[in-house]
Amino acid sequence: MKIFTAASMQEGMAQIKNELGRDAVILHTRPLRKGGVFGFFSKKIIEITAAVESAPEPKPVIKKQPIIESRNPSETQITAVQLELGNMRKMLEQVLHKIPAAAEPRSPLCGLLEKNDIDHHVAEKLLNDLISEGHSYSPDSIKAEQVLLDRLGACLQRVEEIKVTPGTTKTVAFIGPTGVGKTTTIAKLAANFVIKEGRKVALITADTYRISAVEQLKTYADIIGVPLDIVYTPDELKGAMYRHQDKDLLFVDTAGRSPKNQYQLAELQALLETDPYIETHLVLSMTTKYKDALDIVRKFSCCSPQKFLFTKVDETSNIGTMLNLLYQFPVALSYVTTGQNVPDDIELADPGKLVSMILKE
Ligand SMILES: Nc1nc2c(ncn2[C@@H]2O[C@H](COP(=O)(O)OP(=O)(O)O)[C@@H](O)[C@H]2O)c(=O)[nH]1
Ligand SMILES: [Mg+2]
Structure with a gap:
């Protein structure tokens, strides 16, 4: 800071500029009188207080590097934010992928x-x-x-037993895969209708594939005291049905068919088409897995079974498969079998009893 005196403001400014440079600032000015005697003949002057700021160290200029070169700065920012969001989303997806999905609330x-x-x-x-x-x-x-x-x-409500109408002959055929219990079930039913109800019954077998199968039914027929006819073709079945018109009931046993063999199924279908009044029961074992049972029902549907008959209920603790099938295929339910004993281990399906078996804790 320095004090200058000059005759005029212009002169003072010139002095300041000369000594302190162009950046000097005027802090204060005041008029003064100089010389003379007792104030006479004195000259008017100006006192100027001026100063110059000590120049600060020049700061190094840091040039910001744009993230992405672009002529439009706002575009650059948007692109950068978008990139960042994309990265964050990827990270989030990776994290979420590792977290197991929360289990749905179950009733x-x-x-x-x-x-x-x-x-x-x-x-x-x-x-x-x-x-x-x-x-x-x-x-x-x-x-x-x-x-x-x-x-x-x-x-499970639609339960239909085999009804015998006096004066007519009812023919009931049993179809299904091998080993589900068709022959045993026929023996049980035949024995019950003959012994308990005093009906006139005849057995017909179309299961001629194995001798043992014929012998198995022949043994039962002899014990129960009913005739057994063996048929190889649809015409022979027709003939047997004709011969037994005096009977109340004819039970037709068939060979176990694989649901995977279309030819066998077509053959069975042709046999059953012999007479439209043949009542067909699809025999299903409760030991069959649901998916397989579903396949069996679908494949055997070509034979148009009117009823489902479930065997081996005694061999499983879960009979949910029965409900799964009946829920999807609204077919009548006939009998359930509960063991190997002929003629005792068979009963007419009881919906209440089955529901309590299905929904056990
Ligand atoms: N545990 C049990 N076994 C049965 C039942 N019904 C049939 N079986 C047995 O299953 C096996 C096959 O029976 P079978 O009548 O020859 O079957 P098919 O090939 O369908 O004629 C035999 O050993 C029967 O004793 C049942 O309700 N429960
Ligand atoms: Mg058999």
């Missing part, structure tokens, strides 16, 4: 159904029906459980 009824081999889709459909009708299925929802029991019962 206790759903668990109970699936524990008893009710197919997932069937269980879901049954429960969704309940929900859409306004039933909640909390653990204490006794009402929902009751409704569900009724629904299951309804699936």
Whole structure:
């Protein structure tokens, strides 16, 4: 800072500029009188206080490097943000991929159904029906459980026994895969109709593939005291049916067919088309896995079975498969067999009993 005196402002400014340079700042000015005697003859002057800022160290200029060269800075920023978001999304996806999906909330009824081999889709459909009708299925929802029991019962409700009409001959054929219990079931039914009901019965077998199969049925026929006819062709079946018009009931045994063999199935179909009044029962073992049973039902549908007959209920603790099938194929249910004993281990299906077997805790 420095004080200058000059005759005029212009002169003072010139001095300041000369000594302190162009960047000097004027801090203060005041008029003064100089010389003279007792204030006479003095000259008017100007006192100027000026200063110059000590120049700060020049800062190094840092040139910011744009992330992406672009003529438009806002575009650059947008692109950068988009890139960053893309990376974040990828990271998030990777993390989420590693986290196991949270289990869906399951109802206790759903668990109970699936524990008893009710197919997932069937269980879901049954429960969704309940929900859409306004039933909640909390653990204490006794009402929902009751409704569900009724629904299951309804699936199994259509039970039809073999009805004998006096004066007519009823012919019942049993079809299904090998070893499910067709021949044994025929023996049980024939014995019951003869011994308990005093009906006139004849047996016909089209299972001529193995001698042992014929012998097996011949043994039963002899014990029960009924005739046995062996047929090889549809015409022979027609002939046997004609010969036994005096009987109340004819039971037709057939060879076990593989659901995978189209030729065998077509042959069986031709045999059953002999007479439109033949009542056909598809025999299914409860030891068969649901998926296989589903395949069997689909393949044997070419023979148009009117009824399902379930065997070997004694050999499994879960009979959910029975419900799965009847839920999808609204076919009548006839008998269930519960063991190897002829003639005792057979009974007419009882929906209440079956539901309690299906929904056991
Ligand atoms: N545990 C059990 N075994 C059965 C039942 N029905 C039939 N069987 C047995 O299953 C096997 C095959 O029976 P079979 O009548 O020859 O079957 P098919 O080939 O269908 O005629 C035999 O050993 C039968 O004793 C049943 O309800 N329960
Ligand atoms: Mg057999």
